[in-house]
Amino acid sequence: MTEQRTAEQRTAEQRTAGQRTAGQRTAGQRTAEQRTAEQRTAEQGSVSEAPSSTSRRLSLRVPPGLLVAGVAVVAVLLAPLAFLLLEASGVGAGAVAHLIWQPLTASLLWNTLRLVVVVTALCAAIGTLAAWCVERTDLPGRRAWAVLVVVPFAIPDFVVSFGWASLSTWVQGFRGAVLVMTLAVYPLVYLPVAAALRSADPALEEASRSLGVGRVRTFLRITLGQVRGAVLGGCVLVALALLAEYGAFEILGYHTFTTEIFTAFQVSFDVQTASALSLVLVVLGAVALALDAAVRGKGRTARTGPLAQREATRHRLGRARVPVLAAFAALVGLALGVPVGSSVYWVFEGGVHAIAGVSLLDAGWHTALYSGSAALLDTIAAVPVALLSLRHSNRATRLLERSSYVVLAIPGVVVAFALVYFSEHYASGFAYQSTPLLVLAYAIGSFPLALVAVRASLAHASVSFEEIGRSLGQRRLAVLARVTLPLVAPGLAAALALVFLATVTELTATLILIPTGVQTLATQFWAYQKNLSYGQAAPFALVIIGIAAVPSYLVSRYFDRLPSRATGRRQ
């Protein structure tokens, strides 16, 4: 692990994620940007072993203020977990075991696990094949496909679910969940695999072919090997997304831990059951995260030569061209066309209700307020953690940084639930259903997104630029304004946008923590949808899609441009 972190530091400046489009999911999930960023840095860890003086520049003394700030941020991040454990210990181990050890848990576990296995397998297959076709074959229109196949990523799962379920009663239960979730989350595999394929060295395939190994076996032994880490990493993201999902399953009538926790807490006020189930859910998330770490620890895709490489020669699809095109059209039609088309259909079909323009504006304003605040909070909070791990790297600061990723294993419903527990037990209900608590829940869930972007931007604003600025006679403040800020600004903007997008599509924690009498786009959509007022729900779905899709494209542009900007070297 240590090895990998240092590798990441060395290469963070050179490379970060590159993908063409990305959107965001709910707060408890993480985007493929992060996945991809870590993937590529891990893969290229052993590439540049130049005798850089970076290690000398790392100061041995960590500024105390920075350390305090970093520890405080991580403490807040891990607070929900602590509250959950406190709650459980208050109930007592025996009682918790009793609550967990019952048929309901078994059926939830069965529901959750079979869904995770089936959807993850489907996503792995679809994501990997689609990425390979786009990156390595002469697929006609691949630039357009590259964008179209990731746009579904920007559509919240509950909107995909709504789009399908409102059209046909066939889409429900397990089969509905498999269909909807596969279409909603396969980009989590596609994005990192496509990025890995783009950075993988085509010379390996050529070497394999030159050694007399055929095309198919070369694909299986070399190409798949090169992207294995990306595929598995994407699968872990899919699993985490499935564990955290609430809205989509609620619409489909499919029961998992998350829906049951939500019901126990929000409907029947059964706090003990909710916390016991949360514990199980967090353990499942932790298992997924541990798998992720184990997979990444084994990344052995060292490249010995310089980074420069030729573009891979593309395989000819030949007679397979038409079937492959049909498959892409079907994928995009099902994942993008149906949810959007369905929403548009309901807007016109349900035209009896005048579109509530005022409530749309009001909900939009609150969404912007909460998401914007969370984005600002996360971006500011990520700076000390990123600075500590980049510029004062030691075992402790790396551990600090890694612990912040633990929140990935904590679904939004658990974060919200733990914050409510905190508010009731330590603040006598003071902040319950208040703006600060909701913003805090958003910020905790989305923190890793902000950290990835801030870290990448700080990494390429290396200390040496500041030193040179000062050696040219400029004072610290002037250097900050003329060098550091211009270098990190795009990354900070990306962090803001990432968190904003992730929280706009957040539903679960929002439903629990939203101040009384206030609606966001997501909750208003949810309320209409629950009343089967599809015509009124649909405009909200379309607005959310619009908000999520457009800026996510801009964010992905930033990550695409990062490598060349970061190195300052000839490409």
Place this chain on the structure above:
Amino acid sequence: MTSSAERGALFVRGVKKAFGSQPVLTGVDLDVPEGKIAAVLGRSGSGKTTLLRVLAGFERPDAGSVSIGGRVVDDARHHEAVERRRIGYVPQEGSLFPHLDVRRNVAFGLSRRARGVRVDELLAMVGLESLGKRYPHQLSGGQQQRVALARALAPGPRLVLLDEPFASLDASLRAQVRGEVLAVLRRSGTTAVFVTHDQDEALSAADLVAVLRAGVIAQLDAPFQLYNHPVDADVASFVGEANLLSGVARGSVVETGLGPLTLVRPAPPDAWLTVLVRPEQLDLRVDDQSGAAHEVGARVLSCDYHGHDTTVRVRAEAAGLPGTLVARVAGNRPVKESDPVRLRVNGAVEAWSEAPTSGGVRPSGQDAPSEVP
């Protein structure tokens, strides 16, 4: 030993610096006169970069003093901030600001008024007039390095510091960029200190070479002096290839396995000496059985042919000599493996009194770990 009036652009006394419990510099003294270019030469890990960073002001020394242009910038009481030192700093990779184009990189340290003309002047000086609008990633490594130099020279520094400025360049490009950069430095009359682990680079490029060893300057001299009169055997074998023989002093000569050799300076009689014979001093003649005086028979072990010259390794038959001696002969002389030859030493030799056991051939470069893989 130097009066303050004669102090040059850089005057360093007793600088010490440790990182944690790890001492890096243990008492560095260094003088560089106005307008001279000095190389700090050392193996990797010898503290070269730390010394440069102390001079720049990025690190504060634990002890000792640093004066730049006659002004104390570091001593026990005082540590002048980097931005007030009027130094220019060129890091290994150039580190051009990636968000600024070439012109604005060069203009960075200039006041608004001074910019226009001065930037043109500097770009012309480094021969990059036409590239002002380019961004750093659109430049080659050598161009980046020249822009970095122009940027460092722009505010008119009293001292320019370069950290392994040519190490990141391809071998084919290195000599050319080095020549260009040094020409610019000399034309502008700027005092400069550059750090390198490449002894060829230090000898050919600098007016003065400081050999940094174990945290102290082992020797500070002009390249000719350093190569021909190193202060000890270790410096001798670090700077170029060296045949180290042992011998006994007899007035102005020393008796060695290669016969009596003239000493550059007399040694006390009967003292045991370590004698330096550079490969160029070892004259090698195809054996014609004539057996002239003071010649030793030997057999060629291997030849490395370089075109302009040949590095020849021979085994001498006489007693009291290291197993292998290195000679360098002009490239137009045919020498083959296992040829019998006769050896003779040309010119006076440098020698240091030392224990007689320390003899042996230590070809330089082989024990110095290479810094660039």
